[in-house]
Amino acid sequence: ELLEAQLVEWPGTLLLYLAFLGFAGLFLTGRLIGWWDGREGFAAAYFADPSAFYLIARMQSVAFGVWTVGLAFGLGRAGWGAPVGFAAALGLAVNALHAHYAHLAHPVTAMSAFVALGLWAALRIATDGSARHLVVGALATGLGIACQYHAALLAVPIGTAVCYRAFETDGPARRRWLVQGVAAGAGAVLLFLALSPYVVLDHAPFRGDLAWITDKASGRL
Secondary structure, X not given: OHHHHHHOOOXXXXXXXXXXXXXXXXXXXXXXXXXXXOHHHHHHHHHHOOHHHHHHHHHHHHHXXXXXXXXXXXXXXXXXXXXHHHHHHHHHHOOHHHHHHHOOOOHHHHHXXXXXXXXXXXXXXXXXXXXXXXXXXXXXXXXXXXXXXXXXXXXXXXXXXXXXXXXXXOOHHHHHHHHHHXXXXXXXXXXXXXXXXXXXXXXXXXHHHHHHHHHHHOOOX
């Protein structure tokens, strides 16, 4: 029951793709070095000692954790200057919860990285950014949701930034920002659906998952 409750909290499909690429790299490396002869030897190596397979998934999580520290610096510097950026990066680097998840094969680390990237994009959009920051925000949102559904909340800061930027201008520039903002939102949704097609192909359990998350967040579970 606990495992089932945990599984419905996130799709995690992006991590499955990354793990596949990591395992494919391990397979090819092993073939070149001579660790195994083919698929059967590769499978046997996993059952004999799966340490390398777990290490690959954990190292991917470490990479996301380190990247998030860098993004925290970029976010702080973009908004308030380098000293704030250094403080944000240092605070996250020594944060016990961040360090805990960064050495596990867990989607929260990747989701946190994409949320930080999306917040950076929102800040740039609201200040001196361009359409390319909208693209970054859309990518961050779509990829983040493919890790954990919570990343969909990026729609709030990014949407607010687009509206702020739009109404700071007038005429064609305002319309252009609003149209580009809607297009970026649609792009984020399409990216998520491409990475997690079960949302459409098996939509009934997906709706049940969202209902479960809503009940838990509201304290009814």
